[in-house]
Amino acid sequence: MAETARPWLTVIGIGDGGLTTLPDQARAALDAAKTVFGGERHLAMLGDTQARTIAWDKPFADSIAALKASAGTPTVVLATGDPMWFGVGATLTRHFSPEELLVIPAPSAFQLAAARLVWPLADCRCLTVHGRPVETVNRYLAPSVRLLIYSEDAASPQAIARLLTGRGFGPSRLVVLEHLGGDRERIRETTAAGFDLADIADLNTIAVECVAGRAATPRPLVAGLSDDAFVNDGKMTKRVLRALAVAALEPLPGQRLWDVGAGSGSISIEWLRSGAGMAAVAIEPVAERRALIAENAAALGVPELAIVAGEAPAAFAELAPPDAVFIGGGLTDGVFDAAWGALKPGGRMVAHAVTLESEAILIALHARLGGELMRIGVERAEKVGPYRGFKPAMPVVHWHVTRGDAP
Known part of the structure; x- marks a missing residue:
């Protein structure tokens, strides 16, 4: 039987606690890496390193060629939380074979948010507005539905509050969870219509418990809308x-x-x-x-x-x-x-x-x-x-x- 090739590209998920929270397998991959790709926030965590560090291009698609140029040499990609859940890992699967990739996840913000709120994760709709229009949320608005949403930045919670209010879901409970799993973790609650939170961190996750007001018109997902x-x-x-x-x-x-x-x-x-x-x-x-x-x-x-x-x-x-x-x-x-x-x-x-x-x-x-x-x-x-x-x-x-x- 032929020996399976070892992955050369390791995708490491990092929690808000930083590199100190990484398991030994991830630390070993980082120590052996010749090149490390990531966002500026993650690369800054490395401090002094012998590896070549490359920040993501904008648009991200321009970075794929640089990644492919590293093929065959130990390379690490740094990501947030679980890279396979609306993360860079999912994107890389469209460009690299499973044999080339090793993914080492950290707990996702969805998992941490569900744990903090004591919401069964399987019963939640997990969405993202990171790099996507906030209108994506409209599809899932229905009474009693629980949404967990990855934010784009500090402006996302208020944008979603406005969207909910505009769709008649102003009474909905809205929770902003910042820096989950880190020293700066903070959880604050309001309603969509009464949104009054300020000084929100860019790194945040939004939880919504949908409550339909009188002006709401929930739309089913089955074919045959009015x-x-x-x-x-x-x-x-x-x-x-x-x-x-x-x-x-x-x-x-x-x-x-x-x-x-x-x-x-x-x-x-x-x-x-x-x-x-x-x-x-x-x-x-x-x-x-x-x-x-x-x-x-x-x-x-x-x-x-x-x-x-x-x-x-x-x-x-x-x-x-x-x-x-x-x-x-x-x-x-x-x-x-x-x-x-x-x-x-x-x-x-x-x-x-x-x-x-x-x-x-x-x-x-x-x-x-x-x-x-x-x-x-x-x-x-x-x-x-x-x-x-x-x-x-x-x-x-x-x-x-x-x-x-x-x-």
Whole structure:
């Protein structure tokens, strides 16, 4: 049996207590290192060292080349807490093989915060706004939910308090935990609406126990949000058809959607809200609608939605291949053929049509590729003089097919 290569890159998590809290394995890796990478705060802890020290570039991606240049020589990366939980370790796994890496974690701020508050960690939503928009938090706002949030800096607690208050969760309990595990540890509590904390350390974690006020409108994570959850100009897949479309797209963790002719972005937003690590691209040629998509994505907690300007199929050229495609607007043979060609094996295609011309395209595609073809008619009760009656909406033809179903 071949001997397994020893890792050359050691990622060391450091608590607020500094290097004195490191285990022997981490100390030995630091002593043997030829090069040490880290933030300025961590590198300052080293004092006099024989190793070459390199501070992270901004943007961080520029540091990857320097790390790769150290391959094969003992190298250490210094990080905060658990490097694999929203930390640099998770980023490095995208550039280095597991055989190259050794990770030595310290207790994470999530663990320490949960311990201080006596909150079962498994019952908490653990989030980060470090390097990410605070609007990410919107996705998880619901009564009685407990959130633990890594901060960007000293301004993060107040930014989150404002967000909570603006979403109707002003009565929520908000706890700021600073320098957890160190000599300067401090824990202070307030409410989102009554936020009055000052002199907050940059190194802090935020805990939120969500309480919905009268103005709150909690949004479920299942597909089929109320139509009033989205600002739109009328170009939107409505609730019933949207729930059907998202179910047929079969979102799975880590997969990517192309939402072609996105309109208000309702399909791609519901896709992102459905699971962890999802990706979506909303393709929309109209600038005003792209602004609506961005507004909806932030309000519903998925600001990571990629919004692409341009007409299909030309807009597909630079995009990573999708696991699923929804065509809700501008269906033509050229759009479908390009999207179908890009779709990964086993990927799902869903298309809607309301005009006779686009219906004819779906009927022909169903005959050629199979799948399931349906005409959906929805009738809603509305006022008819002093009485009520069912008023039919324009019928929609729905077609979905899996890439592997193609002959």
